[in-house]
Amino acid sequence: MPDTAIDSARLLRSPNWYRGATRWTQLTLAEDDPVKFDVDEWIDVFRRTGSNAACLSAGGYVAYYPTKVPYHYRSKWLGDSDPFGALVDGARALDMHVMARVDPHAIHDDAATAHPEWVAVDAAGNPRRHWAYPDVWVTCAYGDYNTQYMPEIVREIVRDYDVDAVFANRWQGHGICYCESCAKKFRDASGYNLPQASDPADAGWRAWVAWRRERLTTMVVDWDRAVQAIRPNASFIPNMGGASLMEFDLATIEAHCPFLVVDHQGRHGLEPMWMAGRNAKRIRATFRDRPVVLITSVGPEEPVHRWKDSVTTGPEMTSWIADGAAHGMLPWFTKFNGVIPDPRWISPVADGFDLHAKIEAALTATEPACEIAILDATTTLRLHDWQKRDAAEADEKGFGHALIEAGLAFEFVSDHAMTAAMLDRFRVLILPNARCLSDAQCALISDWVKRGGSLVVAGESALATEEGVARDECGLADVLGTRLTAAPRGPVKNTYVELSGTHPLNAGYNGAQRIIGGLRLVSVAAEAGTETPFLTVPDFPDLPMEEVYPRLAATDPAAVTRETEAGGRTVHIPWNIGATFWEVLAQDHQRLIENAVRWALNGPSMVEVTGPGVLDIAVRTAPGACLVTLVNLTNPMMWKAPIRNIYPVGAHEVSIAVPDGITAASAQLPISGKQAKVELREGRAIVTVPGIEILEAVYLTWKEPG
Known part of the structure; x- marks a missing residue:
């Protein structure tokens, strides 16, 4: 070690x-x-x-x-x-x-009486008693x-x-404060009255989100300066x-x-x-x-x-x-x-x-090293009230869980901190449902694809500007090879997608002709130079039972793939597969997400793990070293807290890509404190981990050639 x-x-x-x-x-x-x-x-x-x-x-x-x-x-x-x-x-x-x-966040009666301006006010103009302990008052943040x-x-x-x-x-703070001070300061700064509800489509709400961000950021600076004026460290x-x-x-x-x-x-x-x-x-x-x-x-x-x-x-x-x-x-x-x-x-x-x-x-x-990244759609999420943000993240969570089931390590890229250099760290970028993206953000992603990056796009990604205004065309259409033909619609019931032709995206379905579709659909047309391994079955009634049959043939694309001139690949899934998987957990959706990402990778991942159970895998590297951490998620209670017992899993084979010319490597298992045997084969180091209770890691080291 x-x-x-x-x-x-x-x-x-x-x-x-x-x-x-x-x-x-x-x-x-x-x-x-x-x-x-x-x-x-x-x-x-x-x-x-x-x-x-x-x-x-x-x-x-x-x-x-x-x-x-x-x-x-x-x-x-x-x-x-x-x-x-x-x-x-x-x-x-x-x-x-x-x-x-x-x-x-709260004060007592004496402070509230002496300084009523410290107390938050609700939309009806009433000073806010504490929601859990009404004897005290909520403060204006x-x-x-x-x-x-x-x-x-x-x-x-x-x-x-x-x-x-x-x-x-x-x-x-706890939501909007409607006190006189907040109302005046917000109006002076934005020209709007305080919004009555959280609505990303409301310009007043978007202005309040920006104003709140400025107030909180200023507060961090002021409190930090107050501390450092006394203790500089x-x-x-x-x-x-x-x-x-x-x-x-x-x-x-x-x-x-x-x-x-x-x-x-x-x-x-x-x-x-x-x-x-x-x-x-x-x-x-x-x-x-x-x-x-x-x-x-x-x-x-x-x-x-x-x-x-x-x-x-x-x-x-x-x-x-x-x-x-x-x-x-x-x-x-x-x-x-x-x-x-x-x-x-x-x-x-x-x-x-x-x-x-x-x-x-x-x-x-070591430091994190990964080939797959999910876009953290902060431009979209910041328009949602924090209480609604969890539901807005469902697509991303669905993709994340599908990748974990697939044994694929992944990181995130934040769209409001995204740079060309940051994107160049990865081979595959996934947009589960990044609806709001600026022109500059779309251009960064498009340019990365044109440099050879591979892109997986789903849901309503890039269909709106950073302000939430709907676009006439997807902001990434130039690299996806698709064209918007109708605005998103949903929620829709009883939808299906049909397998079309032979393609790695629809492999592993064992003769199935169609699988469950999504709850929100985007209609697109596929341009020349693309393939459509899945087609959308036009939705049909779910009742009366005698009416449950498709009326029209599947023609519109439900998945569009493209190989780029720069050597990358793109996949466009124009429906909310991530959120649908997160809610329903249909294995067919996990398989489609995994197939799409592995096809976009166009080869094995830098770390592949095989063995029983479900593991959460992370990868970190340094010159001459690679750390792979393996968290055992295998448990009958893995979907509902609390876990009552730990169910250890048996041997796993960890295959790690190593540089060309490596002739010897060693591996340690830090949790068990043991040395592990390493087999070098075809540019990869193969290490067997005998068993995992909660956590084990493989710390592989080698001498760099030359």
Whole structure:
């Protein structure tokens, strides 16, 4: 293994302190914790989990230290104690890095009475009581409370305590605030009144999205400057969701946020386990080299049914941590309430942190390397309210799951950070449903195809401008070899696509003449020089049952393929195959997505894995080295949390492409700590992994020729 493990203690209080903060404990205190929780018990948790960094509740909604800022509400149980200070001292005694957590999203009656302008207002003009605890008030995120008052609290914490950063939770607001200040500032900036609903087709809504982005970005800068004016090596670190980067000016975030924190604390509903690693790939699509932390909750994550002071199963926690770590995310666990009535979470967290520690050196020595990228459609998604964004990502999630089932590693490219050099890293780019793209973005992709890149396009991609205005023609028609003949329509029932001819795209269907179609359809015509391996069967009634038969022959293309003069390939699937697969999970759709991507690759992937079960695969390289991480997703509960037991899988053969001229290579399995036999064959190194519980990795090294 490479000798590149990070020396965390050496980086204490240095400008690069955050690079030593690789395993985090977050303790979010409850108001009565000052008289109930045991500081020494938590210092022991720091030790047991191998944490080298801590994020600790300091202030904002409730102060856990003797604050002197007016209207900064102290815990009623604080007395003469200083629980925040005691935790900071205990963590520093273990040579840990420390962040102070603040939460500005609510205030108490005294502050609301003295400063009614701090309170958010709903669309009916009413000050907003807290939705979960009506005794307090929701704050306006875009006015004086966050821009003037909270920096006073931040400065007090940074001045009085030995911390490396201030971390803010729930600081971005909760929807539109209709207070007089927001209404005037927005109108002065945009000329519009505040929108009454989230509607991407409404120019006023789009203007509010842009205005909010400007306000939040300015806030990050101001809070960061407030911190650094007192401690030059410290920072303000905003808490973010998996897609939150689209809400900020990227140059500003790059200048002020040395690392990024993703608050996707676990699965909910039918989310698969690979969603943990997806967070890493989405952040990397914008900031490839920036450290990223993934928060994991020790309790179940359900947005409707909330049990925040609870414990989920150990395998669930460890697997979530492991999948994030395998894709390069630094692990962080959070516990709500300082009292520990149920300690069953401690060992699983320690196990997950230990898995990260075993691959940390190899992760540090390598960087992500992949041939397949999915376009992260931020230009489209930023027009959706955050509550509706999950549904808008269904096409991308469907493609992602299909690739994982296929054993194909993939990364993301962000369309608002896309460059020619970034695209040139990949052989295949997938657009699951990037509806809104600017002319410049379309030109970047088209030029890349003309340089030899291969493109898979689905759904309504490139059918609208960056403002959401419908185009008369697909913005990528010049490279796809298709022409729009009718606007998108749907949802449609009882649709089918028919296999046409013999082509690698329709291989493996064992004599089937047609398969399930999509829910939203785009009508296109195929130009010369293309093939149409699937045709659309015109939809027909689904009731009465006697009427369930096709009326017309299939003639319109349902999949169009093209081989380009530059040596690349394109596939156009003009219906929402990704979202339909995500909802229905029809194996035929997974096969079509896999066939399309493998045909576009035009050869084997740089890493091919064969064996039983479902694995989430990530690939990283360095000169003379390749790291392949393998997360075992095989479980009867893989589609619904919590995983109750781990089901190990048997031997897998990992085939890795190596440079020409390599005559010898060695492989280590970091998790099991064993050496593996390597067979070199036809430009590839073949390594057998005997078995995988939650995580295993192959670290292959060789001497470069010459």
